Amino acid sequence: MSALPEQYQRYAAQGQRSIHPAAIELYEEADPIVLVPDPDNPQEYVRVRRSALVPATPTPPRDLAPQPLLDPTAQRLVGGGIGGGVLLWGGGQFLIGAGQLVSGLSGAGALLFFLALAGARAVVARPGGGTRVEVHNHNRGFGRSTTNL
Secondary structure (H helix, E strand, O other): OOOOOOOOOOOOOOOOOOOOHHHOOOOOOOOOEEEEEOOOOOOOEEEEEHHHOOOOOOOOOOOOOOOOOOOHHHHHHHHHHHHHHHHHHHHHHHHHHHHHHHHHHHHHHHHHHHHHHHHHHHHHHOHHHOOOOOOEEEEOHHHOEEEEO
């Protein structure tokens, strides 16, 4: 036994033709032969009977409307994030203004409190109008003075 592959042998000798009645094919009995591009090499064509071809199914129509550049859901998410940030910034500005208002009111309240305290002290110091005192001081020469109440 040899390790070499077996040589090719033809089944029929060259030049002999089979004369079997089934081998004869009339033109009217056969399908027409069409040329189809070879799947392995598209530049070459292969002969195929028309009945062996699978009818091509029509492709469904495509939607050729232009698509948006960004996904609408992504646009809503970005818009919500920006809107939320602006809303919070505005809320912070409002709270800053409210804090300044309260600070100003507390400063004005402190001023009014101290004015009221000073007025009350003045009223408490002189009940009934108080006593009016006049002091007369007469200065004379050599450091002598006379004081009269």
